[in-house]
Amino acid sequence: MSTCCCGMGVTTDDPRFAELDAFMASVREQPGSLISVLHKAQQLFGFLPEEVESRIAHTMSIPLTDVYGVVTFYNLFNTQPVGKYAISVCMGTACYVRGAGRILDRFAEELGVQAGQVTDDRLFSLEVCRCVGACSLAPVVVVDGEVRQLKEADVPAVVAELRQRSELEALSQPVSARS
Amino acid sequence: MTTMRVPTRISSLLELEAVRAAGADVIALRQAMETPITEAPEVHLLVCGDTGCRANKSPLTRRTMEELVVEHGLADRVKVVQVGCFGFCKAGPVVVVYPGGTFYCHVKPQDCAEILLRHVMGGQPVERLLFTPNPKEKVRFHTTVDLPFYQGQVRRVLKNCGLINPESIDEAIAADRYFALAKALLEMTPDEVIAELKKSGLRGRGGAGFPTGLKWELCQKAVGDVKYVVCNADEGDPGAFMDRSILEGDPHGVLEAMAMAGYAIGAQQGYIYVRAEYPLAVERLKLAIRQARERGLLGKNILGTGFSFDIDIRLGAGAFVCGEETALIESIEGKRGMPRPKPPFPATAGLWQKPTLNNNVETYANIPQIVLFGADWFRQLGTEKSPGTKVFALAGQINNTGLVEVPMGTKLRDVVFTIGGGVPKGREFKAAQTGGPSGGCIPAEHLDTPLDFESLPALGTMMGSGGLTIMTDTACMVDLARFYLEFTQDESCGKCPPCRIGTKRMLELLEQICEGKGTHADIDQLERLAVGIRKGSLCGLGQSAPNPVLSTLRYYRDEYLAHVDDHKCPAGRCKALTEYQIDQELCKGCALCARSCPTDAIVGEVKHPFSIKIDLCIRCGNCYDVCKFHAVVR
Numbered sequence A: 001m002s003t004c005c006c007g008m009g010v011t012t013d014d015p016r017f018a019e020l021d022a023f024m025a026s027v028r029e030q031p032g033s034l035i036s037v038l039h040k041a042q043q044l045f046g047f048l049p050e051e052v053e054s055r056i057a058h059t060m061s062i063p064l065t066d067v068y069g070v071v072t073f074y075n076l077f078n079t080q081p082v083g084k085y086a087i088s089v090c091m092g093t094a095c096y097v098r099g100a101g102r103i104l105d106r107f108a109e110e111l112g113v114q115a116g117q118v119t120d121d122r123l124f125s126l127e128v129c130r131c132v133g134a135c136s137l138a139p140v141v142v143v144d145g146e147v148r149q150l151k152e153a154d155v156p157a158v159v160a161e162l163r164q165r166s167e168l169e170a171l172s173q174p175v176s177a178r179s
Numbered sequence B: 001m002t003t004m005r006v007p008t009r010i011s012s013l014l015e016l017e018a019v020r021a022a023g024a025d026v027i028a029l030r031q032a033m034e035t036p037i038t039e040a041p042e043v044h045l046l047v048c049g050d051t052g053c054r055a056n057k058s059p060l061t062r063r064t065m066e067e068l069v070v071e072h073g074l075a076d077r078v079k080v081v082q083v084g085c086f087g088f089c090k091a092g093p094v095v096v097v098y099p100g101g102t103f104y105c106h107v108k109p110q111d112c113a114e115i116l117l118r119h120v121m122g123g124q125p126v127e128r129l130l131f132t133p134n135p136k137e138k139v140r141f142h143t144t145v146d147l148p149f150y151q152g153q154v155r156r157v158l159k160n161c162g163l164i165n166p167e168s169i170d171e172a173i174a175a176d177r178y179f180a181l182a183k184a185l186l187e188m189t190p191d192e193v194i195a196e197l198k199k200s201g202l203r204g205r206g207g208a209g210f211p212t213g214l215k216w217e218l219c220q221k222a223v224g225d226v227k228y229v230v231c232n233a234d235e236g237d238p239g240a241f242m243d244r245s246i247l248e249g250d251p252h253g254v255l256e257a258m259a260m261a262g263y264a265i266g267a268q269q270g271y272i273y274v275r276a277e278y279p280l281a282v283e284r285l286k287l288a289i290r291q292a293r294e295r296g297l298l299g300k301n302i303l304g305t306g307f308s309f310d311i312d313i314r315l316g317a318g319a320f321v322c323g324e325e326t327a328l329i330e331s332i333e334g335k336r337g338m339p340r341p342k343p344p345f346p347a348t349a350g351l352w353q354k355p356t357l358n359n360n361v362e363t364y365a366n367i368p369q370i371v372l373f374g375a376d377w378f379r380q381l382g383t384e385k386s387p388g389t390k391v392f393a394l395a396g397q398i399n400n401t402g403l404v405e406v407p408m409g410t411k412l413r414d415v416v417f418t419i420g421g422g423v424p425k426g427r428e429f430k431a432a433q434t435g436g437p438s439g440g441c442i443p444a445e446h447l448d449t450p451l452d453f454e455s456l457p458a459l460g461t462m463m464g465s466g467g468l469t470i471m472t473d474t475a476c477m478v479d480l481a482r483f484y485l486e487f488t489q490d491e492s493c494g495k496c497p498p499c500r501i502g503t504k505r506m507l508e509l510l511e512q513i514c515e516g517k518g519t520h521a522d523i524d525q526l527e528r529l530a531v532g533i534r535k536g537s538l539c540g541l542g543q544s545a546p547n548p549v550l551s552t553l554r555y556y557r558d559e560y561l562a563h564v565d566d567h568k569c570p571a572g573r574c575k576a577l578t579e580y581q582i583d584q585e586l587c588k589g590c591a592l593c594a595r596s597c598p599t600d601a602i603v604g605e606v607k608h609p610f611s612i613k614i615d616l617c618i619r620c621g622n623c624y625d626v627c628k629f630h631a632v633v634r
Ligand SMILES: Cc1cc2nc3c(=O)[nH]c(=O)nc-3n(C[C@H](O)[C@H](O)[C@H](O)COP(=O)(O)O)c2cc1C
Pocket: B203, B204, B205, B206, B207, B208, B209, B210, B212, B232, B233, B234, B235, B236, B237, B320, B321, B322, B323, B324, B325, B326, B358, B359, B360, B361, B363, B364, B465, B539, B540, B541
């Protein structure tokens, strides 16, 4: 098989499978390790496409339907590709009563997508989460893995900052790495 | 400091004591209040490294401080130490200086030099970084002893948070960690451990308040050669972070308590189920487990007693229902987290159908001190039926947000107004929400309620795990009920139709009311559905899902009626029912509102009254919040 032109499909000869296989081998003795394996797979691939789920089902001798059942049960597992930068607005109680809704609306407006969607350029995913435990700073947003205390007015600057970061990264990388 | 050989592997009480002795000076220094700083042989700058302060860039402050210490050639005498949460998160990044315990708030990298040169070298505290409730006044608070936030607090469970470096097992041991385990293993029988726990009256801190000693006894008596110890660190209540802070600030206390549980019930393996949303807690736990194994405090033949116990971590993946203990067990088994019918209870058939003890993080964190100091000591605080302390995560519309530990039975008023510093200026306290999606609200007329396991259910709410979200007059209680139902509806695992479908129906009705399309019949219908969902649901999620609605109906029915009869949202929160206008008499034409409007719906000329173009207004309320002259009306 060859590489995929859209950049998000995963083929069976993808080098990341080797690492996934190694991980599965390392937890083979541990009962009930499916969720850890799925976490690992999502960390490697960014999401859990069918190809990845079937590989896991096959290697761990678990019916594919069971793997799929677990993947769809838990909110943190994605079956669709995510953006390069995840913006996750906390909608836990503390953040909600301190105006997280407006921050979410503002991100939606700035990015032109709704919560749960990815921008067309696949740069951003807009997500909602339920409390990251930084409630004393509410409202907070997890921006590319980093918990931040934000005001509605900060939203455009955050988006601009990430756009810039992405451009800088693209500049410092050889062309081939962006396929 | 004294140099002593510190044993790497600890295989006896003597060696454990040697480690503690080696770190005794460090702990003593961090408790020294009187020694003048310029005369102290060593100075410690404690920087909070908890998720809360990290979000305020505390690692940057710490690094800057470390660099400056080296730059000024002070590395021999001045140590910069990362510690767990001090509790006063709203003041973050927090830096505390010992000796003296000077408590600095909002310390930015550019403030570090001043602390170092003026205070550490010159002995003069940096006044401007001390806490003040009102920057305009000269009142400044120097230490945790006089900060209002700590009045009435007793830090037992959190005693090591903000004292030790959570990434150092040596410091944990210096702060008495693993001595309770040693005492249990060397001086007590499993029966004696359980008897002490029963005598202490400790009740589960995960929500239901089940007597912990009794649970341990049930697991001990359960038949089976393989048993498990589980720690519930799923902390699903959105708005709560007690367990996260305990794990990030003092992970060894939980490990030690789980090992004691293993000894008491006869288990050799423990699991900590942590939510994946807490990456730092997971990292610190992993490190703590690795260190405990290396030092021989987990694993085979602990302290030479022949007792073996090990702990593994299992990650959640974002499902609230997995905090329910049988769903949690399913999830550890790698399955969908669907609750099981009870009985059988986990104590008899839990993880892989083996007898399983499950306790909450904070419950475990209480146990080492009970074993060390005894049940009578534990009972000195709290009430007869709710002994000990409780940690609350104080958040929402309140001045001093953070982590609070108070004796059980402390009045809500003291927590909100003394410790919490009251609600923001110009606002009125409206409700305290406890118990999260399973709980309810305490209105202003019940501010004198003692916070304990008995008093809260009497008001139609519950203790829950410790989330305490404060709301003011700007919060709409119908909208809050809608918020919670949206949550439970979303998080229902779908097994029971009353929970799966009933919560959806309730949510639809609440949405209708919030849009001004509700009727009296809808309110009646909500109450009828609540009864059915309570009765027809398998697990606590469904059984308690109607609580936020029932509780708000009980205390704020007039607000529901305002939505239904007058098509008005008194708090101005429900967008469909709120219209903003500018009072032409009151408007001074300062243009603040126009600048705050995200859609440029406010037009006008400076120094003349502005007005709002209704068709452009998205009813965000920004203008209402910023106007200094109360000229924006709704
Ligand atoms: C829907 C639901 C969510 C729960 N979430 C948690 C949780 O996040 N953390 C927790 O410790 N207990 C939670 N519980 C309570 C647990 O089922 C269990 O009672 C508790 O972990 C027992 O520990 P304890 O006796 O030490 O309190 C939850 C219960 C329900 C019904």
